[in-house]
Amino acid sequence: MNYSTLKKVFAASALAVAGISAASAQDTTATTSSSTATVFGGRGQYRTWSIGVNAGVLTPIIPFGTNDYNEWDAQFGAGLFIKKQLAPSFALKLDGHLGTVAGEYATNDGRTPLPAGVAPSFKTEINYAVSLKGVINVGTVSFLNRTKNVGFFVQGGAGLVNYEPDANNRNELFIPVGVGANFKLGEVVALNLGYDANFLDADNLDGSWRNGASNKDKWSYAYAGLEFALGNRAKPSLQWSNPVALMYDELKDPTLRQEVEALRNRVNTLEGTVNQLSADADGDGVSDRFDKCPGTPAGTVVDGAGCPIKLQDTTGATFNGQSAVIQFEFDSSVLRTSSYPVLDAVATDLKANSAARINLAGHASAEGTEQYNMNLSRDRANSVKTYLVNSGVDANRVTVRAYGESRPVASNATEEGRVLNRRVEITK
Structure with a gap:
């Protein structure tokens, strides 16, 4: 070596x-100072x-x-x-x-000589x-x-x-x-x-x-x-x-613990706010925070402010005293829970009068295209029919028609009018 x-x-x-x-x-x-990196700070x-x-x-x-x-x-x-x-x-x-x-x-370790x-x-x-x-x-x-x-x-x-x-x-x-x-x-x-x-x-x-x-x-x-x-x-x-x-x-780290505690307090505050916003004492579908007409009777059709809507019944027909118009939310064909009493009254009337037949006329407000609103009005009428059939009414006694936005009962220039136009009319 x-x-x-x-x-x-x-x-x-x-x-x-x-x-x-x-x-x-x-x-x-x-x-020698400590690293400024954080656990979830990323490789950057x-x-x-x-x-x-x-x-x-x-x-x-x-x-x-x-x-x-x-x-x-x-x-x-x-x-x-x-x-x-x-x-x-x-x-x-x-x-x-x-x-x-x-x-x-x-060769000092016993190796043989080189050739x-x-x-x-x-x-x-x-x-x-x-x-x-x-x-x-x-x-x-x-x-x-x-x-x-x-x-x-x-x-x-x-x-x-x-x-x-x-x-x-x-x-x-x-x-x-x-x-x-x-x-x-x-x-x-x-x-x-x-x-x-x-x-x-x-x-x-x-x-x-x-x-x-x-x-x-x-x-x-x-x-x-x-x-x-x-x-x-x-x-x-x-x-x-x-x-x-x-x-x-x-x-x-005490700073992290303080941040976690502050976050917990913000979450609790947010949950309280959500509970306040979702509270609906009269069950009309409008939260108490925004309900301008609290205490409306069950089954009352209300507008976006929670106030009763004066519904126009084109035939004057009523079922057990209930108005024959079902209202819907914007761009929706899902029945409101507030509509159930009205539809239950219609089903009771039809089952008591086996010869009676009804027409369901679906309507929509003017937002969207005419074809879209035509399909939406048909879906709304079919939602009402499905509810009645599930309540025991023969499907052959219920006729569905769709009119889209062609037959408004109020002006589509205001939200109040558009609310009235999102409807299904039940006629005998």
Whole structure:
């Protein structure tokens, strides 16, 4: 092993990190305040993009498996990445690094001597190794705080590597798998420490030498670097957000409790107002709050203000003293409950006089098209017929006619007149 090279690389990385940390000390102090994010504020309240640079050592081995060349040299490597945080616990990262891997073949561990013509050492330039990785944040040491200061991650993905093990330039697929830790230095800067084991889909990274059966090559990249959050500095970074602690803090927040109590009071007030608006003591279909004629007798046909309507009966016909005109709401063919006593009287009269027949003439006010009002007036007449048939009247004794808006009994220029025109006339 080339321990001298290894020491130099780590020393240079430590000095760089120390310099950046000192420069960002003021920013670190300013960022100890709590996050401004809220539980249901959405992803837009966070910064989700970041970029990073790193440097470290490349070696042609990993901690497990068999390596063709058993002695390795630590070589300098450098990398950069861009990352999109999709959730506090998951991100996608486009990652890349380059450098050199080198090693020697020694027999001091009992290995057989190299065949003739096989080089006892190799040195391969990795021009680039680019991969798309998924990064999973698996833990933190500050799980009680809204924002984390230290986080641990695992990552993995797939990519393409370009290298020159001999005179030929090669492109091969590889699988990177890694672990690491992040240390928050401020709202913008974080320190990354990581280790990636890279599995090559080929056996030529160390030249043409193959130790026994097929043994695809691997290389490691151990690094330290800096990550910079992009976007508005007033927003916290999503990767440092702790949703569990954030939710717990908000539930215990006295301001939130006051808002919930105020909301409860507003709901109670609204329910009281609705009850007042819906109260209808005389049952005429107009709430007491707007009823200008309270206390009207049951069955009285009223207008929108709750006052009795003087109905015009075109034939003068009455049934058990009840007027023979049924009124309807605007654009509706549904019977009012106040019409039931009138219709019950009609049904009683018809059942007592088996030879009697009646006509139901449906009418409408002038809003809408003529065809629409014709259909609406027919539906109103059929609603009356259905009620009478369900009350025991033979359907053959009831004739339905529709007149639409063609036969008004009052002016359609006023609401009072339109109320009178929304009707079904019952004639013998």
